[in-house]
Every structure is written in structure tokens, then in C-alpha cells.
Amino acid sequence: MDLNGLFGLGGSWQVAMAIADVLIVSYVIYRVLLLIKGTTAVPMLVGLGMITVAFFASKWLGLHTFHWLVSQFLSYSFIFGIIVLFQGDIRRGLARLGQGWSLGYDRAGEASRIEELVQAAVKLAQRRHGALIVLERTAELDELIHQGIRVDAEISDEILLSMFQPGTPLHDGAVVISKGRIAAAKCVLPLSANPTVDHDLGTRHRSAIGLTEDVDAAVIVVSEERGRISLAVGGKIHRDMDPEVLRKFLLRLYAPPRRGSLPQRQRKVAA
Numbered sequence: 001m002d003l004n005g006l007f008g009l010g011g012s013w014q015v016a017m018a019i020a021d022v023l024i025v026s027y028v029i030y031r032v033l034l035l036i037k038g039t040t041a042v043p044m045l046v047g048l049g050m051i052t053v054a055f056f057a058s059k060w061l062g063l064h065t066f067h068w069l070v071s072q073f074l075s076y077s078f079i080f081g082i083i084v085l086f087q088g089d090i091r092r093g094l095a096r097l098g099q100g101w102s103l104g105y106d107r108a109g110e111a112s113r114i115e116e117l118v119q120a121a122v123k124l125a126q127r128r129h130g131a132l133i134v135l136e137r138t139a140e141l142d143e144l145i146h147q148g149i150r151v152d153a154e155i156s157d158e159i160l161l162s163m164f165q166p167g168t169p170l171h172d173g174a175v176v177i178s179k180g181r182i183a184a185a186k187c188v189l190p191l192s193a194n195p196t197v198d199h200d201l202g203t204r205h206r207s208a209i210g211l212t213e214d215v216d217a218a219v220i221v222v223s224e225e226r227g228r229i230s231l232a233v234g235g236k237i238h239r240d241m242d243p244e245v246l247r248k249f250l251l252r253l254y255a256p257p258r259r260g261s262l263p264q265r266q267r268k269v270a271a
């Protein structure tokens with residue numbers, strides 16, 4: 001390219017466009033790397049890159065049978081790649097098909113169980129006792145329950161308060177509620193690797209987000225540091241909930257009003 005062309009009007013426009021092109025591509029790659037950092041997508045992309053190299057190398061070297069094999073593999077790995085990347089969403093979607101959500105077997109008791117949970121969260125927050133309470137939805141939580149300490153107790157604010165009392169044997173980790181009962185304590189939840197999660201959230205909150213990214217469950221979090229209540233569901237956390245909002249949210253998740261039924265009277269939250 002001659003210098004006139006490069007620095008003339010047309011040339012400088014082309015250079016500006018080339019720079020913009022490189023910047024846009026770099027930014028897109030940077031955002032994609034941020035998005036997948038620490039997730040299962042990284043090793044998957046490395047594998048996909050190796051297969052792509054094998055695809056072009058085998059073509060260039062004239063290894064016809066190997067090239068055919070790699071090209072078959074490449075087309076299937078794209079489909080499997082999509083399934084692996086979105087496995088959480090696919091699992092959630094399938095689990096939701098045709099099922100209702102319930103904290104227990106009798107829907108009539110749902111509102112009172114929710115009230116016990118709200119009362120427990122409020123009192124724990126007032127006392128600044130940190131807590132994690134996992135609530136079952138459509139996904140079975142057996143795996144989580146088995147790695148914790150088995151408990152079989154009714155859902156009551158008194159029991160939850162004593163379980164999260166600092167210094168007691170069960171206070172660390174998460175309590176799991178399954179089939180209308182407190183089923184386990186001291187359960188360890190997976191931490192979220194999502195880089196967009198607020199940096200001021202510690203491991204208690206991150207573990208609530210992490211579990212609900214993978215599993216269709218809801219998690220009540222009480223912050224020891226700030227005495228605030230949050231609720232994680234579907235990989236998102238709703239922070240600083242007051243008791244009324246938490247109650248409404250849980251009722252909407254677990255006991256949606258039936259047509260024609262009157263709303264249940266609820267106990268007032270302890271002041």
C-alpha cells in the first residue's frame with residue numbers, strides 16, 4: 001500500500017475502520033471470557049478448539065478417513081456443547097413440566113409453614129444470627145441432604161432459631177427443608193462462579209445463588225453482618241427483603257391462591 005493511500009482521506013478512514021474492527025472483536029472476546037470464566041464452558045471450548053485444529057490439519061495432510069471422523073465429531077460436539085452450556089436451564093425447564101411446587105404434601109398447611117419460615121428469618125435477622133435455609137421445589141434434594149447431618153423435625157421458628165444459634169453444633173452451613181420437614185443441617189452448597197454477582201456478597205450469599213443456578217430450589221439467607229434477609233431463586237438473589245415482601249414471595253412460589261379462595265389470615269411478624 002503506498003503512503004499516499006495510507007494517509008490520504010480514504011486511507012485514514014480504512015485505518016480507523018481496521019482499528020475499530022480490532023477493538024470490537026477484542027471487546028467481544030473479553031466479554032465472552034468474563035462470562036465463561038470459571039464455568040464448565042472453558043474446558044469445553046479448549047476441547048472444541050483442539051478438534052477444530054485436528055479438522056483443518058487432517059484436511060491439509062490428506063488424512064481422509066480421520067478427517068471424516070473429526071468432521072462427524074465436530075458437528076455432534078456443537079450440539080452436546082449447547083446441551084452442556086445450558087444444562088441448568090434445560091434441567092429446570094424439564095423439571096417444571098407438569099409439576100406444582102410445594103413445601104409439603106398437604107397444601108392446606110403451606111401458608112402456616114411459610115409463616116414459620118418468615119418468623120424464623122425475621123427473628124434471626126433481629127439477632128444477627130447468620131442462616132441459610134434451602135427450600136425444596138421441583139428438584140429432589142436427596143444428594144444435598146445425604147452429605148449433611150440428618151434431622152427430621154417439623155418446620156418451626158423455634159427449632160430454626162435454635163439450630164442457627166451461634167456456637168451450637170448445627171449452626172454452620174445450610175438447613176434443608178424437604179417434603180414439609182426440616183430434613184438436614186450443616187449442608188454445604190456450591191458457590192456461584194458467576195462473575196457478575198455483586199462483589200460485596202460473601203460466601204453465604206454466593207452459595208445460595210450457586211445452588212439455585214443448578215437446582216430448582218429457593219434459599220432464604222440471613223446475613224450475620226447486616227441482619228438483612230435475602231431470597232435466592234433461579235440463580236438470582238433478591239436482597240434486603242422486608243417480612244411482608246418475603247411472605248408474599250414465598251406464598252407466590254409455594255401456595256399460589258386458588259381461584260375463588262379467600263386469602264389466609266396471617267400472624268403478625270414479631271416486632
Ligand SMILES: Nc1ncnc2c1ncn2[C@@H]1O[C@H](COP(=O)(O)OP(=O)(O)OP(=O)(O)O)[C@@H](O)[C@H]1O
Binds near residue numbers: 130131187188202206
Ligand atoms: N458453600 C457454603 N455452604 C453452606 N454454608 C456456607 C457456605 N459458604 C459459607 N457458608 C456459611 O456462611 C458463613 C460465612 O459467611 P460469610 O461471612 O463468608 O458470607 P456472607 O455472605 O458475607 O454472609 P454474612 O453477611 O452473614 O457475613 C459460614 O460460616 C457458613 O456458615
